[in-house]
Amino acid sequence: MSEILTLLDDPAADQERLALAGTLGVAVGVRVVGGAELIARPGTVARALAHLVADRPVAAVILPAGLFGAEVGSLLALVLGSAVITDVIAIGRDLTATKAIMAGTARSRARVSASPAIFTVQAGIDVAPSGAPAEVVEIAPDSAEISEARVEVKGVAERTALGNRPDLLSANIIVSAGRGAGPDLSAIEELADALGAAVGGSRAAVDAGWVDPSLQVGQTGKTVSPKLYVAAGISGAIQHQAGMRGSALIVAVNEDPDAPIFEVADLGIVGDLAEVLPAAAAAVRGL
Amino acid sequence: MKIIVLVKYVPDIEAGYRFNSARRLDRTGEGLLNQLDEYPLEEARRLALELGAEVVALTMGPDEAEEAARRALQMGADRAVHVLDDALEGSDAVATSLVLAAAIGALGGADLILCGAGSADSTTSLIPVQLAARLQIPALTGAASLTVSNQVATIRRDQDTRSLELTAPLPALVSVTDKANEPAYPSAKAVMLARKKPVAVLDLEELEVDPAAVGPGAAKVTVMEIEPVPPRAGGQVLEADSDDVVAAFVSLLQANALI
Numbered sequence: 001m002s003e004i005l006t007l008l009d010d011p012a013a014d015q016e017r018l019a020l021a022g023t024l025g026v027a028v029g030v031r032v033v034g035g036a037e038l039i040a041r042p043g044t045v046a047r048a049l050a051h052l053v054a055d056r057p058v059a060a061v062i063l064p065a066g067l068f069g070a071e072v073g074s075l076l077a078l079v080l081g082s083a084v085i086t087d088v089i090a091i092g093r094d095l096t097a098t099k100a101i102m103a104g105t106a107r108s109r110a111r112v113s114a115s116p117a118i119f120t121v122q123a124g125i126d127v128a129p130s131g132a133p134a135e136v137v138e139i140a141p142d143s144a145e146i147s148e149a150r151v152e153v154k155g156v157a158e159r160t161a162l163g164n165r166p167d168l169l170s171a172n173i174i175v176s177a178g179r180g181a182g183p184d185l186s187a188i189e190e191l192a193d194a195l196g197a198a199v200g201g202s203r204a205a206v207d208a209g210w211v212d213p214s215l216q217v218g219q220t221g222k223t224v225s226p227k228l229y230v231a232a233g234i235s236g237a238i239q240h241q242a243g244m245r246g247s248a249l250i251v252a253v254n255e256d257p258d259a260p261i262f263e264v265a266d267l268g269i270v271g272d273l274a275e276v277l278p279a280a281a282a283a284v285r286g287l
Numbered sequence: 288m289k290i291i292v293l294v295k296y297v298p299d300i301e302a303g304y305r306f307n308s309a310r311r312l313d314r315t316g317e318g319l320l321n322q323l324d325e326y327p328l329e330e331a332r333r334l335a336l337e338l339g340a341e342v343v344a345l346t347m348g349p350d351e352a353e354e355a356a357r358r359a360l361q362m363g364a365d366r367a368v369h370v371l372d373d374a375l376e377g378s379d380a381v382a383t384s385l386v387l388a389a390a391i392g393a394l395g396g397a398d399l400i401l402c403g404a405g406s407a408d409s410t411t412s413l414i415p416v417q418l419a420a421r422l423q424i425p426a427l428t429g430a431a432s433l434t435v436s437n438q439v440a441t442i443r444r445d446q447d448t449r450s451l452e453l454t455a456p457l458p459a460l461v462s463v464t465d466k467a468n469e470p471a472y473p474s475a476k477a478v479m480l481a482r483k484k485p486v487a488v489l490d491l492e493e494l495e496v497d498p499a500a501v502g503p504g505a506a507k508v509t510v511m512e513i514e515p516v517p518p519r520a521g522g523q524v525l526e527a528d529s530d531d532v533v534a535a536f537v538s539l540l541q542a543n544a545l546i
Contacts, residue, residue, distance in 0.1 A: 036449075036451060039444070039446065039451065040427075040451075040453055042416055043416065043420060067412055067428060067429050070411060070412045070413060071412070071413075071415075071416045071428065073413070074380060074412075074413040074414075074416050074417050075416055075417065075420060077380070077381060077413075077507075078381060078384075078417050078420060078421075081507075082507055083379055083380070083381065083506070083507035083508045084380075084413065085508060086411045086412075086413070087410070087411075096511065100516070101408075101409065101513070102298075102300055102304060102408060103300050103407065104516065105300060105515065105516055106513055106514065106515050106516055107513070107514055107516055108310075108510055108512065108513045109510070109511045109512040109513075110508050110509060110510040110511060111508070111509050111511065112507055112508055112509075113507050113508070113509050114507045146420070146423075147419060147420065147422075147423045147424050147425050147426075148419070148420075148425055148426060149425075150425040150455050150456055150459075151425045151426070151427060151453055151454070151455045152453065152454050152455070153451055153452070153453055154441070154452040154453065154454050155451065155452035156449055156450075156451055156452075157449060157450045157451075157452075158448060158449045159448055159449055159450060160448065172545065173545060195540075195545075195546070203465065207466075213431075213445050213466065214445070214446075214447040214448070219405075219407070219410060220323070220404060220405070220464060220465050227543065227545060228540070228543070228545055238300060238301055239322075245516075245519065248543070249539065249543060250519070251536065251539065253527075257524070262521055262524055263518075263519070263521045264518075264519040264521065265521060265522060265524070266519075266522040266523075266539070267522055267523055267524075267525070267535055267536065267539055268521070268522065268523065268524035268525065269524075269525055269526075269527050269532050269536075270524060270525070270526050270527060271526060271527020271528065271532070272527060275527065276527050276532060276533075279532075279533050280532075280533050280536045280537070283533045283534075283536070283537050284537065284540070284546060287537070287546060
């Protein structure tokens with residue numbers, strides 16, 4: 001039976017991707033040994049994966065969605081003469097991949113007509129956890145004589161953005177701040193605390209410095225699909241909707257009755273979020 | 288010093304778009320310069336003022352892509368090059384990076400190649416690293432800031448829990464995110480000056496690229512189906528001063544077992 005190589009990089013999402021791989025063939029985890037410099041070495045990781053592919057019966061390679069995964073996939077496709085489909089949300093047994101396109105306004109089903117097929121897969125995909133422990137291969141890529149070896153890591157600054165709140169990609173509920181929500185986010189945080197929710201933000205809220213960049217939702221941030229997304233002071237530009245329109249339920253609070261966010265909200269509240277959110281938080285705490 | 292900025296003409300998603308019978312995006316409809324390409328253009332404009340550099344905008348696409356090139360000229364590029372060839376329609380990332388590498392070669396290379404973080408139509412971010420690999424130059428991707436001095440490019444790249452400072456010697460490719468700057472809206476004078484700037488057109492023969500290496504025949508992804516996502520039906524909209532607002536929110540939470 002063919003193997004599905006799965007690059008491991010994040011304990012939570014790794015289990016999902018290994019479970020997905022297990023539905024397609026024999027799941028084999030690949031752990032890359034290295035430090036902070038790996039982020040600048042996608043070509044080195046791609047070469048190491050290409051060596052594994054040459055030695056094993058590999059039908060597909062699954063990579064994490066995001067810039068690094070896309071870069072590894074892109075360079076692996078170049079080395080192997082294959083192709084990569086990015087930001088996949090489902091893969092069928094025939095290796096047909098489903099993804100959102102055109103800022104989330106359409107979906108495509110596509111397949112790679114070369115072997116192995118390469119995919120980057122989003123976190124939070126709908127797949128039943130697999131009980132079977134997968135084989136894990138460790139690779140320690142050489143700093144090969146390729147051009148990216150000239151990239152150097154000069155500094156690493158740690159940031160802590162999350163506090164005690166749930167992770168954006170795995171949260172059931174996200175309360176998200178927009179241009180109309182700051183600079184004081186206490187109403188957003190109060191409702192998030194009452195609901196046990198993650199806090200996110202639109203690009204405007206991130207650019208204003210109110211929300212950490214790692215919590216940005218939208219085209220240039222994260223794509224989320226929680227059970228409930230509360231958009232507070234977010235007008236709902238298409239770039240923001242691209243990151244959240246897959247949410248099961250959307251509640252919008254905005255002072256502007258014409259904000260486009262109301263067109264996609266299951267419940268829209270026209271008014272001052274500094275009054276509405278604390279009242280909603282108090283009601284939730286009182287239950 | 289020479290800076291090449293990669294720019295793309297993309298459909299205006301809000302104005303509507305079409306896929307043709309081969310399930311490929313119709314790239315000849317209403318469109319515009321990819322919004323995320325404004326950030327590398329602004330970086331190039333700033334670096335050109337700082338260091339003294341020629342800025343060349345490079346695009347590949349149908350006739351309509353000239354609009355993206357023109358916009359790049361308004362935003363400060365000195366000249367533009369448009370790779371235009373009927374055989375290019377339906378090219379995948381591997382073919383696109385091949386053609387762009389050939390075009391950059393035909394332009395005599397560059398000290399710095401700048402591009403955006405992704406395009407509005409696909410947001411795959413596959414091209415930058417392939418192009419750098421083909422040109423055998425280092426790539427610094429996802430730059431939230433960029434400085435260039437003493438022939439070295441330095442960027443900040445933000446990850447979820449840390450920020451990295453990365454450097455590479457020139458020549459290098461840098462992809463710039465929307466965190467890097469605030470693009471200036473072109474002045475009336477810049478728009479007028481741009482009309483006189485040249486847009487050169489190159490085809491595959493001039494680039495010595497085999498047409499069999501590009502287009503749908505060479506693409507290794509087969510699209511089987513494209514379906515529109517049904518628009519979300521807007522629900523109830525309430526005024527905040529009505530007494531029902533909090534009750535409606537709580538009953539929505541309860542009905543969906545969220546509390």
